[in-house]
Amino acid sequence: xxxxxxxxxxxxxxxxxxxxxxxxxxxxxxxxxxxxxxxxxxxxxxxxxxxxxxxxxxxxxxxxxxxxxxxxxxxxxxxxxxxxxxxxxxxxxxxxxxxxxxxxxxxxxxxxxxxxxxxxxxxxxxxxxxx
Amino acid sequence: xxxxxxxxxxxxxxxxxxxxxxxxxxxxxxxxxxxxxxxxxxxxxxxxxxxxxxxxxxxxxxxxxxxxxxxxxxxxxxxxxxxxxxxxxxxxxxxxxxxxxxxxxxxxxxxxxxxxxxxxxxxxxxx
Numbered sequence: 001x002x003x004x005x006x007x008x009x010x011x012x013x014x015x016x017x018x019x020x021x022x023x024x025x026x027x028x029x030x031x032x033x034x035x036x037x038x039x040x041x042x043x044x045x046x047x048x049x050x051x052x053x054x055x056x057x058x059x060x061x062x063x064x065x066x067x068x069x070x071x072x073x074x075x076x077x078x079x080x081x082x083x084x085x086x087x088x089x090x091x092x093x094x095x096x097x098x099x100x101x102x103x104x105x106x107x108x109x110x111x112x113x114x115x116x117x118x119x120x121x122x123x124x125x126x127x128x129x130x131x
Numbered sequence: 132x133x134x135x136x137x138x139x140x141x142x143x144x145x146x147x148x149x150x151x152x153x154x155x156x157x158x159x160x161x162x163x164x165x166x167x168x169x170x171x172x173x174x175x176x177x178x179x180x181x182x183x184x185x186x187x188x189x190x191x192x193x194x195x196x197x198x199x200x201x202x203x204x205x206x207x208x209x210x211x212x213x214x215x216x217x218x219x220x221x222x223x224x225x226x227x228x229x230x231x232x233x234x235x236x237x238x239x240x241x242x243x244x245x246x247x248x249x250x251x252x253x254x255x256x257x258x
Contacts, residue, residue, distance in 0.1 A: 047138050
């Protein structure tokens with residue numbers, strides 16, 4: 001029996017005076033440090049496939065606490081990105097540190113995935129894709 | 132505000148063909164669930180339910196305060212998941228929070244377990 005934890009939160013991609021539960025405007029934010037490096041890709045994919053099937057297709061991963069990515073984890077990120085793009089959503093990364101950049105760059109992953117410096121840029125990105 | 136989501140496999144699950152009878156989505160609450168953050172629960176319950184999830188366990192170990200909007204979001208989540216033949220249950224409730232749940236008779240609508248183990252055994256039985 002496996003038991004692993006991922007830290008997530010939700011925010012709206014559009015400015016709103018009142019709290020919204022509109023799934024189409026909701027962005028799922030994942031703390032990458034709770035997923036990568038902890039051998040939980042299967043659990044991550046089960047959770048993400050369920051959540052995306054449930055209608056959320058805007059995902060951001062905060063990479064600030066991630067120091068390395070293995071091939072299995074990179075594959076999971078690519079698969080999940082392809083999955084959300086089917087419904088015109090997107091998966092992006094932000095706060096990527098230099099060690100991870102050195103892993104990503106030779107793979108040209110930054111041509112496939114959008115990578116932002118901070119959350120403000122992420123919010124701006126999601127505000128202008130399909131809603 | 133962050134939620135902590137755990138995936139518990141009751142038996143091996145293929146990630147390309149997920150058997151939701153074998154997956155428990157355990158959501159660990161923050162210290163407070165109130166009008167400011169209960170929408171996070173509404174979103175996670177809605178998406179897990181719409182995505183096929185059938186078994187949700189709410190771990191209230193850290194919960195110190197819950198208001199009517201928080202209780203309402205849990206009840207709404209339980210109603211939704213039961214429509215699809217699943218269930219939502221609660222575990223690790225402190226005595227203070229349990230006394231609030233009892234005042235509103237929540238324990239008569241949603242099963243409340245003392246430990247994770249008991250809660251998971253419940254889900255094993257209803258597979």
